[in-house]
Amino acid sequence: MEPAQKALMLNTGIAAQAMTLDSASIRSEFPTLNREVRDGVPLVYLDSAATSQKPRQVLEKVERFYRDCNANVHRGIHTLAEEATTQYEGARERIADFINAGAAREVIFTGNATQALNLVAQSWGRANLYKGDRIVLTEMEHHSNLVPWQMLATEKDLRIDIIPVRDDGELDQSEFDKLLRNKPKAVCITHVSNVLGTVNPLARIAEKARSVGALTVVDGAQSAPHLPVDVQALGADFFAFSGHKMCGPTGVGVLWGRAELLQLMPPFLGGGDMIKRVYLRDFEPNEIPYKFEAGTPPIGEAIGLGAAVDFLTDVGMDAIWQHEQWLIKYALERLEEFPGVTVYGPAGGVRGGVAAFTLEGVHPHDIAQVLDTSGVAVRAGHHCAMPLHDRFNLVATARASFYLYNTRDEVDELIRGLYKVKDLFG
C-alpha cells in the first residue's frame, strides 16, 4: 500500500474548505469510475448510499484469496486451510480495530446489515423481551431496522413506540424523553439516515437509554462507511453495518455486540461451526463469535472487507468525512437554488453526504431516468424508508449520495442534468 498511500495523501491546498481529498488519485483506484455509461457519456456515480464502488486493492485481495489459498476455514489443518483461517480471522481483527471494538470476538460476520439486525431481534430479542415490553424505533429507520422488530413484536406481543422526525429532519428529542418514561427495553436507531442525511446524537441517546435500562441497537449501515466510528465511545450495545457500502464486496456484513451480551444470547441460526458438540437430539453452542456464524462464512467477502477497511483507514476516516461535508454543503447550495427543487433533511450543520429531493411536476423515476442519459446515477424511490416518506407526504424522492471518490464537478453534472429534466418536462 505504500505508493497508494502516498497517492491518497490529502490535498491541503484549498484554503476556504480546510481539507479535501485528492480526488484524481482516489478515483484512479476505482475501476468502475472510468467507465462510460454509453459512448461518450462518462459515469457520474451518485448512488453510494445504495452500494459503493470497489477499489482495485479490494478486488485484488479477494481474487488473490481465491487464486492462492482458497480453502474452508477453522476446521482444516492443511496449508491452504491455515492460510485461509489466518486471513479470515485477520480481517475480523482489522474490522474490530476499525470500529474500536473491545475485542475481535465481538465482531460477527453476517451476510449484510439486515441479517445483523435480524440476529439481534431474533436472538437477543426473543430471549429477553416479553409480552407488553416496549421497544423504541424512529420514524427515519430503514426497513431493515423496522421489519425485524415488527416481526418480533407480533410474535411476542411487544409494543412499538416511535420517535417522530421533525420537519427539519432531526429526531424529536423531547418525544424521546417522554417515551423513555415507559421504560423501554431497547432503542433501535439509525446512526445516519440514508434519506435525510441526519446524523443522530447517538452518544446522548445511548446514555439516556442506558439510564432507563434499555439497550441501544444501532444501524450503522450509513455511518461506518462515512465517518470515524468508535462503538465504545458511542455507548452502543449492538452496531450493524454492511461491507458493500464501504468499498467491500456484497455478501458480507458485520454485527458488533458487547461480549457480555453476546455470550448470554442463544444461537441465531444452527449448523456447522456454531457448535461445540452435536448429539442426535441436542447440541452445545460454540464460543463467540462462532456461536453466531452458522455454516461456511463469507470467507472471501470478509477478507475483502478487511482490505476495504485497510483502504479506508489509509485514506483516513476523518478526511473522508470532511470531504463529504465539503461536497454535501456545495450540493445543498446548488440544489436549493434550483427552481422547483425541495431537499429533505437538515438544512445545514453536521449532515451525511446524501441529498434526497423532489422536483416539482416530475416524478422521481423520471428524474433518475433522464439523469441517466447524462451518465448521472441517482436513485429514485422510497429508499427502503416508506414510513419516512409517508411522514413527508411523499411516495418517492430522488437521492444523490456521495462518497470519498466524488467531486464538486460531479455535483455540477447533476445540476446540469436536472436542467435537462426541467426542459423535457417543463
Place this chain on the structure above:
Amino acid sequence: MEPAQKALMLNTGIAAQAMTLDSASIRSEFPTLNREVRDGVPLVYLDSAATSQKPRQVLEKVERFYRDCNANVHRGIHTLAEEATTQYEGARERIADFINAGAAREVIFTGNATQALNLVAQSWGRANLYKGDRIVLTEMEHHSNLVPWQMLATEKDLRIDIIPVRDDGELDQSEFDKLLRNKPKAVCITHVSNVLGTVNPLARIAEKARSVGALTVVDGAQSAPHLPVDVQALGADFFAFSGHKMCGPTGVGVLWGRAELLQLMPPFLGGGDMIKRVYLRDFEPNEIPYKFEAGTPPIGEAIGLGAAVDFLTDVGMDAIWQHEQWLIKYALERLEEFPGVTVYGPAGGVRGGVAAFTLEGVHPHDIAQVLDTSGVAVRAGHHCAMPLHDRFNLVATARASFYLYNTRDEVDELIRGLYKVKDLFG
C-alpha cells in the same frame, strides 16, 4: 466460453472406464491447482467436500461485475443498477435450469446451504409444526441439517426420529418405514453424505414421505456439485446447497422450494427488498423469491454462482459424476489394501467421491498434518457430523474428497503420503 468448452471436451479414449474428463485442460482452468504448498511441493487438493477450487471464468465474471457494473439491484433505474439486476436475475434463471426448478422464482439466494436449511426450519417449520409433531432426520446428517431442527424442536416441543445408518453406510430403510407409521410432518435428509459418500435413494424416500403427508427437505450440499440434480424428478419439496462447494464463491447458497409452499410461508428475515409495503408498525411481504431475500443480497456472489453453473454445465454433470466414480473406485482400492487403513461408507456401487478413513495408531490430525508436508490437502476431524462419528465409535476421521479436477495420480500421491505417515508413527 467457446474455446474453454472445446478444451473441456470429454476424453473418451479410455476403454475400461468408459469416460473420464480431460484433466489437464480442466486443471488449467483452476489457478489454485498450479500452486506449490511450499518450494517444490505442488498442491494435491483433496478437500473439495469442504470447499471447491474456483475456475478462472468464475473469478473473472465476479471481478468483471465489480469493475464494470457494480450497483445495487432491483430498486435502481440507472444503467448500472439495471445491468446489475439483469445479471443477478439471470444467474437465478440459470441456477433454476441447472436443478430443473419449475420456475426461477422458486430459487432463493441465501448465504450458504446452512442458512437455506434454517430458512425452511424457521419459516415453514415454525408456521406448520405443532407440539408433538414428528420430524425424521438421519444419523448421517451434517450439523447443518440437524441443529436447525433441534432448535425448532426445543422451541415447539417436537419429536425427532432418527433413521439409523447401517454398518455398510447405507440408511436402514426398514427403520425408516417404521418411523413413517408415526406420520411425521417432514423428512430432512442429505442427498449425499459428506463423510460416507452414501448416495441416498431420494426419489424413493420422498415418495414414501409424501405417501404419509410428510415433506422432504433435502440437503443437497454434496450432490448439486457432483451429479445431475432434477429437483422435480426427485420429488423433493425443498433442496438446499452452497455455491462455494460447486466452483462458485463463498457467501452464496441456494434454497429451492416448490412455489406453492414458498408462497404460503411467512417471511424468514425482515428488512429491505423482502417487503411490498412498510408502515411504522406493520408490513406487507413481497412476492417470492424476494420475500425471502432480506437486505442487499450477495449480488456478486450469486452472479459468480451463475458462472459456476455455466462452467459445470459445459463440462457436463454426467461426465463429472462418472469421473468421480472412476476416481473413488481407484481410491477405495488403494486405501483398502493399505495396511491399517479402515474406510467408512459403502464398499462399492454408487458412491460419492469422498473417502473418510482412519489409520491404526495415528490420530487423523497427525495424518492430515504429515500429508500436508507432501502437499496433500485432506481434512481431519468430525466433518460436522459428530453423531455419525459417534455411531462408528470414532472421534475423528481423515477425509479425502474429489472433484472434476482430480486425477488418479493424485490418489497415488495420497497413498505415498500415507506411507510417510506410517514410517513416522510406525
Place this chain on the structure above:
Amino acid sequence: MHDMYREFILDHYKNPRFHGVLDNADITYEDDNPLCGDVIRVDLRVNGDKRVVDAAFSGQGCAISQASASMLMEEIQGKTLDEIKEYTRADILEMLGIELGPVRLKCAMLALKVLKVGAYGVQEWVED
C-alpha cells in the same frame, strides 16, 4: 434526447387521453407499484357483447406508467374483453416503442396489470 421520453410519450403524459373516472362503470380496479408509488385506476363500461364502450384511467406516477395507461385506454376502446385478454407485455412495449429495463418495465406494465386483474381476476396476471 433520451429515447425513453420520445415526444409522443411525453405528450401522452402531459395530455393524457381518456383520463378520469367513469360514473356507473361496470368494472373498476386500482393497484399500485409500491416501489415507486405509481397508482393506476381503470374504469370500464362494457355492453352486452362484452365490448368496451368506454374506458378511463386515473392515478399518478411517472411518465412511463401514466403514458402507457393513456395509450392502453386509447387502444382498447371498442375492443371485446376477450380481445383484451390477449394483450401482452410485447404489445405494451410496441405501443411505447422503446426498450425498458427491469424496474421501468414494472411502471409500463402497471396499467395492463390493473386492466387485466380488474377484468378477469388475479389469476390472469402472471408477472413474467
Place this chain on the structure above:
Amino acid sequence: MHDMYREFILDHYKNPRFHGVLDNADITYEDDNPLCGDVIRVDLRVNGDKRVVDAAFSGQGCAISQASASMLMEEIQGKTLDEIKEYTRADILEMLGIELGPVRLKCAMLALKVLKVGAYGVQEWVED
C-alpha cells in the same frame, strides 16, 4: 521430515512422561477439544507450600496434544502454583520448538488449558 514431528516430539508422544492417573490427587481436571477429539486429564498433588509434588496426565489425541501434555508435566514438577500461573502460549511453543497454525495451536494448548483451569478456575483461561 516435517518440523512438526521432530524426534523429541514423537518421542514424548510414543513414550509419554508422567502419564497416568494419581491416587489422592489434590487437583484433577479434564477437558477436550471437540473439533478433533483430543482429551486431556491432569492430576496434581501439591504440598503445603502449594508446590507440585506430583503431576500426571492421561487422555488421548493427536501427537501434538499428547506430547505437549507430556512436556508440560515434566516442566511443572516441583513448581509452585503461582509459578504455573505464569505459563503462557509462548512457553508451550518454546517447549515444542515449532510454529503452529491456528487449528494445531488448540491441540498444543489443551494441556495448559486443563492445567490452569484445574488449578485456578476458568477465569484464568483466556484463549487469545
